[in-house]
Each structure stands twice: as structure tokens, then as C-alpha cells.
Amino acid sequence: MALDILIVDDERDIRELVSGVLEDEGYECRTAADSTTALAMIDERRPSLVLLDVWLHGSAMDGLEVLDAIKAREPELPVIIFSGHGNIDTAVSAVSRGAMDFIEKPFEASRLLLLVERATETERLRRENARLREGQLAQSDEFTGNSSAINQVRATLKRVANTGSRVLISGPAGSGKEVAARLLHGWSPRADKAFVIVNSARITPERFEQELFGEEADGKLVRPGLLELADGGTLFLDEVADMPENTQARILRVLTEQSFVRVGGNRQIGVDVRVVSSSSRDLEQEIAESRFREDLYYRLNVVPVEIPPLADRRDDIPALADHFFARYATEQGLPAPEIAPEALAALQAYDWPGNVRQLRNVVERTVILAPRDKLSQVETEMLPPEITGNEAGSGGSGLSSLMGVPLREARESFEREYLRIQIRRFSGNISKTAGFIGMERSALHRKLKLLGMGERGQAREKDSGDES
Numbered sequence: 001m002a003l004d005i006l007i008v009d010d011e012r013d014i015r016e017l018v019s020g021v022l023e024d025e026g027y028e029c030r031t032a033a034d035s036t037t038a039l040a041m042i043d044e045r046r047p048s049l050v051l052l053d054v055w056l057h058g059s060a061m062d063g064l065e066v067l068d069a070i071k072a073r074e075p076e077l078p079v080i081i082f083s084g085h086g087n088i089d090t091a092v093s094a095v096s097r098g099a100m101d102f103i104e105k106p107f108e109a110s111r112l113l114l115l116v117e118r119a120t121e122t123e124r125l126r127r128e129n130a131r132l133r134e135g136q137l138a139q140s141d142e143f144t145g146n147s148s149a150i151n152q153v154r155a156t157l158k159r160v161a162n163t164g165s166r167v168l169i170s171g172p173a174g175s176g177k178e179v180a181a182r183l184l185h186g187w188s189p190r191a192d193k194a195f196v197i198v199n200s201a202r203i204t205p206e207r208f209e210q211e212l213f214g215e216e217a218d219g220k221l222v223r224p225g226l227l228e229l230a231d232g233g234t235l236f237l238d239e240v241a242d243m244p245e246n247t248q249a250r251i252l253r254v255l256t257e258q259s260f261v262r263v264g265g266n267r268q269i270g271v272d273v274r275v276v277s278s279s280s281r282d283l284e285q286e287i288a289e290s291r292f293r294e295d296l297y298y299r300l301n302v303v304p305v306e307i308p309p310l311a312d313r314r315d316d317i318p319a320l321a322d323h324f325f326a327r328y329a330t331e332q333g334l335p336a337p338e339i340a341p342e343a344l345a346a347l348q349a350y351d352w353p354g355n356v357r358q359l360r361n362v363v364e365r366t367v368i369l370a371p372r373d374k375l376s377q378v379e380t381e382m383l384p385p386e387i388t389g390n391e392a393g394s395g396g397s398g399l400s401s402l403m404g405v406p407l408r409e410a411r412e413s414f415e416r417e418y419l420r421i422q423i424r425r426f427s428g429n430i431s432k433t434a435g436f437i438g439m440e441r442s443a444l445h446r447k448l449k450l451l452g453m454g455e456r457g458q459a460r461e462k463d464s465g466d467e468s
Contacts, residue, residue, distance in 0.1 A: 003028065003120050003124065004030065004047045004232075005028070005030070006032065006051070007019055007031045008035075008052045008053060014053070014105070015031040019031055021109045027116070034059040035061035036061075039066065039070070042073065043267050043270070045231065045270050046228070050079045050080070052070075052081055052099075054082065063094070067081070072219065073219075075221070078100045079098065081101070083104050084105045088104065100119050143180070143183065145315065145317075146316070147313040150313055153305060157180060157183055157184045157187065157305065165302045166277070167184060167305055168279070168304050169181060169276065169277070169305045170280070170283075170305070175280075175308070176307055177278040178238060182195060185233070185274075193231075194233035195234050196226050196235050198235065198237050200239045200240055200241070210223075212225050212251070213260050214263065215263045215265075216262040216263070222264070225262065228269065228271060235276070236276050237275060237276070239281075240279050240283075240292075241286050245291075245293070248293045248296050252295060252296045258270060258272065258273075275300065309355055310358075315427070318344055318348070321359065322336075324359065325366075337378050343379055343382070345425055346383060349421040349425045351424075369382075415451060416451045419433075419453065422437055430444060
């Protein structure tokens, strides 16, 4: 989005001339003819730069007084002074009081553009750095995989991205709710503005409103809040169920009026933000137990998006594992490794209670701890014991646990465990399981029945959508 410039001058011709020159260069311009309107517009939305006439004839305040008022409100807001013939000394005085520069009337367009570019350089670089950081995060952590579940989530995010609709993202911890919110922001027209996270679970209730709304003292800005920093962009309310109840009422008003009052202040501050929220808890249950406002829930839940747990999209695990192994191997200065089929099977069979975040951590740990000369291929023994089921004292399914039983019982035990893992690996899809292990589907059904797994296998097949 374009940088916002406020032009304050009592001469209409000057306002129109300056705004025309700047808009031709891609800036967004607002204009004010007097001090009262100018200060109200700054309070409504902080511009990137103010171009201010010194005299402002017929206005309640002259340009120098407006400059003082601006600096009291927004000390870091750059101001360039317009000065006419005969008042250059006044313009120089304005610079000593906080103005960034001045330009004498009549001015050349090239000189004006040079000063504006110089004055907005810091803001432009800040936005570009933020955009690059967010782009890198979105690229590195983008939803990987092509399961029907994740494809549906991706499609919903793309459809809603170009609208201003509020989105509520639900899903278990570690499933990728923040990643989804970043992708939504990156695909939206607000992509070049800020993506600001309000982590409701990490901010103490006593500091929540100061962090969210900012603080004022004696009419002067002490610190801007997260809401203000997100102006023009996206505000992500992470784990919104943890938001204090008194703050829920205030954020509801922000959603309704697109304005707020800083803590300790009395001025209404206008903002233009898109609110995206997330929760790993059941908000309807929270409402039933009087811990979350029902009216706020319906304001936030315009477009619901549910991120499935990783155990419900095991088809995505190979692509996710490849992605994370390549990422962390590169960080170690190593080529991306291949994953042995047995290791991949173990990864797909595991239940992943911590979801994608746990998978990422497991891969990172494996890359760090594995001998560098053996990391060209990830073998099963390189994976943590909780993934392979070989933890000490767990009585896992190793050979030693079968040594005290007859051959037939040992074979049945092995087959039962092997099929259980493969069925879980393919999310209960009997056809895919049969294809992988090299059996006819009907033969697999008979084997499952013989091993006492028939009813469970058929139920899993039905749940997975297999056709009979």
C-alpha cells in the first residue's frame, strides 16, 4: 500500500498542486486547510509524512503551533515546512523545533519529490524489511502437502484473502494457525503493510490493554500499541480465548468503530486493520462457561477456517519431512538428505500429538544429532526413540520382546503390529495399505479378520471414505 502524506495549506491551489505531483509518483494524499482539520486527521490515522504551511491564514493555530502539537502527539512523525517569500527565518526556526526540512514557495516539483523521498525513506525501509521478513517466513513455513484437508484450507484462505472479512482460525496447538494467518496476509492487498501478532496467552492481564492500545500521559504519546502498529495491515489475535474479559469488550468496540482510546488518553485514534484471530480451544464451550463474549465470537467468526491435526493428514508427512530436512540441513551447510522408506513409514505411523510443530522439532533434532557423514540418508535409527517405539523400558515391539513366545504367536504378533502401523500410516485407507504392502484388498481383509483386526479395519476403511 502507498505511503500516506498529509498536506496542510490554506491555499487550495497549493494543496491540489502538491497532491497531484505526489499522487503521480504513487503516494496517497490527504489534504487539510486548517489546523483543526489537520490535527483531527492525524489523530484519525497517522500519516507517513506531513507537509505543513507556516502561516495557515484564518486558522485557529499557525504552522509553528501545529508543528508543536504534532510533535507532542507523534514525536517521530516527519514534517516538512512550506515557506513563502519573506519567512525563511521562520522556516529555519521550525526546523529547530522538530521539522525535518523546509521548501520555499514557489517550488520545483523535482525538489519537492526529493525532500519527500528523503523524509519517508525510514518508513519505506521499515515496511520493506517487514515485508521481506514476512515473505521469508511464509515461504519457509508455507503449508506443505497436497492432502484434501490442507488443499481445502489453502483454497479458503485464497478466496477470502482479497476481502476485508474477519477470519477465525481454529485447530490444535502446533497445527499451523499462525502460518495460515501469515499466508492470508501475504495473499491480501495489505501484504506490504504490517502483520502484527497479539499473543493473548503470553501477555499478562495487567499489561494487556497497554500492549494492545498503547499509552498516553498528559496528552502525549508514551508508546504506541500493537493495534496502532498494525494500521493498514493485519492484526493477528493469537489464542483469543486467553484475552481478558474486560479487554474483550474494548476490542469489540474497535471492531465496530475502527477506533480506540490509548490507556491514559482521551483522544479517539482511528485505525484501518484487518483482524484475524485463532484459538485452539472450543470457543462455543468457552461462551457456555461464561469465559468468552458471545457477541465478540460472532464478530470474529465471519469466515471460519479449521486447520486439521497432522494425524488427520498423514499424506502430507513425506512432503513436510522433506521440506524440514532440507531446511535444517541447509542451515548446517549440508545437502538435503533423502529419507529411507523405513524412516518415512515410522514418521507417518506416529500420532504427532504436537502436530507440525513437533514434526519440525523432531527433524531439527535429528539433523543436529546425526553424524554429519551419515546424513545423506535418514535411517530409522537416526530418529528419536519416541518416534520408532524403541524407548528404553517401553517394552516395544523389538525382537527381544518376542523371544519367549512360540514362532506362530511371534509371527502373528509381528503381522498385527506391522499392519496396525501401515493402516495408521495411510490414515485407515485399506486400498492404499493393500497396494503398499503388495496384497489384494480382499486378502488384506481376510488377514485382518484372522488377526482379530477385521472389525476395526472395516470401520477405519469406512471412515476414510474407501469405496466398497
